[in-house]
Amino acid sequence: MSRHVADANVRPEPDQELVDIANYIVDxxxxxxxxxxxxxxxxxxxxxxGFLALRFPACTRHLGPIATGTVVPNGAKxxxxxxxxxxxxxxxxxxxxxxxxDFNDTWLAAEWGHPSDNLGAILALAxxxxxxxxxxGKTPLMMRDVLTSxxxxxxxxxxxxxxxxxxxxxxxxxxxxxxxxxxVAAQMLGLGKDQIIDAISHAWVDxxxxxxxxxxxxxxxxxxxxxxxxxxxxxxxAMMVANGEMGxxxxxxxxxxxxxxxxxxxxxxxxxxxxxxxxxENILLKISFPAEFxxxxxxxxxxxxxxxxxxxxxxxxxxxxxxxESALRIISKDGPLHSPADRDHCLQYxxxxxxxxxxxxxxxxxxxxxxxxxxxxxREKMRCVQNDRFTREYLExxxxxxxxxxxxxxxxxxxxxxxxxxxxxxxxxxxxxxxxLLEKKFxxxxxxxxxxGKSGRIYxxxxxxxxxxxxxxxxxxxxxxxx
Numbered sequence: 007m008s009r010h011v012a013d014a015n016v017r018p019e020p021d022q023e024l025v026d027i028a029n030y031i032v033d034x035x036x037x038x039x040x041x042x043x044x045x046x047x048x049x050x051x052x053x054x055x056g057f058l059a060l061r062f063p064a065c066t067r068h069l070g071p072i073a074t075g076t077v078v079p080n081g082a083k084x085x086x087x088x089x090x091x092x093x094x095x096x097x098x099x100x101x102x103x104x105x106x107x108d109f110n111d112t113w114l115a116a117e118w119g120h121p122s123d124n125l126g127a128i129l130a131l132a133x134x135x136x137x138x139x140x141x142x143g144k145t146p147l148m149m150r151d152v153l154t155s156x157x158x159x160x161x162x163x164x165x166x167x168x169x170x171x172x173x174x175x176x177x178x179x180x181x182x183x184x185x186x187x188x189x190v191a192a193q194m195l196g197l198g199k200d201q202i203i204d205a206i207s208h209a210w211v212d213x214x215x216x217x218x219x220x221x222x223x224x225x226x227x228x229x230x231x232x233x234x235x236x237x238x239x240x241x242x243x244a245m246m247v248a249n250g251e252m253g254x255x256x257x258x259x260x261x262x263x264x265x266x267x268x269x270x271x272x273x274x275x276x277x278x279x280x281x282x283x284x285x286x287e288n289i290l291l292k293i294s295f296p297a298e299f300x301x302x303x304x305x306x307x308x309x310x311x312x313x314x315x316x317x318x319x320x321x322x323x324x325x326x327x328x329x330x331e332s333a334l335r336i337i338s339k340d341g342p343l344h345s346p347a348d349r350d351h352c353l354q355y356x357x358x359x360x361x362x363x364x365x366x367x368x369x370x371x372x373x374x375x376x377x378x379x380x381x382x383x384x385r386e387k388m389r390c391v392q393n394d395r396f397t398r399e400y401l402e403x404x405x406x407x408x409x410x411x412x413x414x415x416x417x418x419x420x421x422x423x424x425x426x427x428x429x430x431x432x433x434x435x436x437x438x439x440x441x442x443l444l445e446k447k448f449x450x451x452x453x454x455x456x457x458x459g460k461s462g463r464i465y466x467x468x469x470x471x472x473x474x475x476x477x478x479x480x481x482x483x484x485x486x487x488x489x
Contacts, residue, residue, distance in 0.1 A: 020203045020255040023275055024210075027162055027185075028202040030281035031193045036157050041283035043471065045153040045160075048111050050468045051291060051444055052122040053486065054451030055110045056103030057086045058368060061454060064346075065106040068231055069099045080137035082130040085486035086455045093134040097187075097241045101126025101234030107368050108230075108350050111432075112290040112299035113160075114400065114408060117167035118332070119179035121285060123233035124159035127187035127241045128152055129483070131194050136480040147194075149482055150475035155190045157286045162186040164285030168403075169276035173336070175269060178215040180236035185209045187240025195248045204253025208243045210265045211257045222339045225348040278403065288406060291432035293443050295366045300333035301356045302430035304410035305366050308357045310425050312364035315414050319362065319380055323417045327357060328393040328426075329410045330400045338390045346371035357412060358384040399428070406433070445469070455488070 036042070059065045070089050071078075082096035083089070089099065101123055104110050111122045129152065136146030163186040172181055185206060192205040215236070219228040247253070258265045259274075266272055295305045304327060315322065329338075337353045349355045349371045358381045360366050369375065396409035411426035431440045448468070452461035464485055467474055474482075 018256045018260075020207070020253070021258045023258055024203045024206050024255075025199075026281070027189050027206055028199045030161070031158055031189050031202060032199050034158070034281065036154055036283055038157075038283040038287060041157050041286040042153055042475075044286050044289060045156045046468065046471055046474060047291065047441065047444055048122050048156060048160075048286070048289060049125070049153065050448045051293075052104045052110050052125050053085055054448040055105075055107055056100065057451040057455040058109065059103045059106035060086045061368075062106065064227060065103060065230070068102055068234075071095060080134060080141055082133040082137075083483045083487045085129075085483070086488055088488045090487075091130075093130045094238050094242045094245070096130035096134070097126040098231075098234040098238035099126075100129055101183075101237040102231040103234075105233040106230045107296045108298060109292050109296040109368070112292055113164045113167060113285060114290065114299060114332070114406065115164070115168045116171040116401070117173060117179050117182065118299070119163060119167060119182055120233065121160040121163045121183075121186070121289065122156070123180070123183045124163065124187045124190065124237055124240075125156060126234055126237035127191050128155045128159065128194075129479075130238075131191050131241055131244075132479040133483045135194060136478060140478075140480060146478040146480050148475065149477045149479060151194075152479060153475065155194060157283055158193075158281075159186040159190045160285040160289060161281050161283065162189055164289075165277065165279060165281055166275065168278040173217055175271060176216055177269060178217045178220065178232060180232045181209075181214045183233050183236040184212065184240050184243075187237040188243050189240075191241045191244035192247060195244055197244070197248055201247050201253075203255070204251070205244045205247040207254040207257040208247070208251075209240065211254050212239065212243070214269065220351065221336070222341070222348075225351055226345060227347045229347055229351075288434050290406075290408070290430065290434075291440060291444055293432045293440050293447060294430075295356075296350065296368045296371075297356045297366060298337050298351050298353075299430070300330060300337055300408060301353050301410070302432070303408055303427040304329065304333075304353060304357050304412060305360055306427050306430065307410055307412040307425040308360035309364055309366075311412060311414060311422055312361055314422050315361055316364065318416060319384070321416045321418065322384065322387055322414055324415045325357070325361075325384065325388045326413045326415070326424075327353065327388055327390045327410065329353065329390060329396060330408065331392050331397040332400065333410070334390055334392055340385070343376065346376075349376060352385075353390065354385040354388045355381065357388065358382075361414070396428075408433070460485075460489075 081090040163182040188209040192202040399407040409428040413424040
């Protein structure tokens with residue numbers, strides 16, 4: 007008879023990875039002027055993406071109180087709507103709106119994702135806390151506080167993504183949204199380091215989303231609200247710990263039962279750099295095209311080729327796309343595309359549309375455009391090839407390139423030039439070129455939701471950094487509400 011050896015029930019010290027995040031969230035003072043200015047543009051762009059999403063019933067049906075008619079004293083307002091909700095549901099709504107059209111900022115590394123997804127938690131909780139403070143005769147949070155939380159949430163999500171591929175073990179990148187949102191939400195609630203560690207531990211222990219809904223043959227609209235779900239969960243976990251919930255100190259490292267052993271093949275996280283302001287400074291702004299970011303330069307290449315091929319579509323013999331390994335793995339697909347969510351994650355679709363029309367807009371993923379038989383005809387003629395340089399420079403810290411090239415071959419033996427672009431318009435290396443276009447994108451998005459006078463006032467406020475940063479959060483959110 008073998009003798010059972012009981013597990014030692016000694017409460018461990020918290021995992022260092024949790025401690026490092028908490029130390030950064032509490033102790034680091036952000037001094038980067040570039041980071042704050044970029045955060046302001048991310049705020050504008052994210053809100054603009056949300057306003058554009060309100061045009062689509064598939065998005066708006068998810069918004070509003072869970073129980074119709076619920077009234078929440080000091081509730082957080084949802085931009086572009088008349089809803090005023092509890093901060094958890096408001097975080098979901100804001101996060102879902104921002105992410106719906108796949109048009110907000112992006113971070114690409116070993117893992118990819120969209121750090122502005124965290125704005126759901128940040129804006130909702132900041133608004134709720136500000137309204138609560140004002141009702142108690144206290145000072146509300148300022149928009150400077152929102153920008154600071156954005157910088158730190160971007161950093162937590164992005165630094166964790168640099169060397170750690172969650173997609174390779176089948177997990178969706180929104181796990182990092184949950185972790186980052188939990189961390190900044192806990193700090194916003196006034197929790198100390200120990201409680202912030204407790205809150206973060208729950209984000210890692212939580213059930214994690216599979217990537218199933220992002221990939222053929224199951225690609226669907228869940229990918230548009232998954233980030234809203236994750237950022238709202240961050241608020242919920244932080245509020246639970248604020249109410250006294252205990253943490254799980256070895257959430258990552260516990261033998262057999264921890265995150266590493268259960269979900270990460272026993273591997274510990276690797277870190278390329280300490281937390282600072284690197285991610286916000288280098289964030290990729292999705293300015294020109296509502297397309298999965300690995301395809302952004304491919305779309306730009308296709309638009310450059312449009313004048314040369316638009317009148318010769320029936321003469322095209324083949325189209326060669328060269329891209330990065332990551333794009334081949336996640337957005338290259340053949341066969342029928344069943345929904346807008348399916349189409350905006352298909353590299354071939356995102357190249358075919360601009361070759362035909364010379365554009366790629368949010369409406370080009372809808373059934374009316376997708377029913378054009380020329381799109382699938384071109385898709386069938388495409389060959390996708392990995393370019394080793396594109397793959398290598400995609401991961402180099404001083405480049406973070408997202409290269410693609412497109413070349414079209416005709417039945418008479420002629421061909422277009424091979425158009426190649428390494429850096430998309432929203433890259434840090436093209437900031438001067440991109441910011442005027444981002445401002446134009448934001449102004450256009452405002453006019454889809456508000457009358458000219460109000461959209462102009464919002465636009466002017468956001469362009470005035472000093473005035474924006476000294477605006478109370480609740481006053482800012484009042485401006486964003488539908489009248």
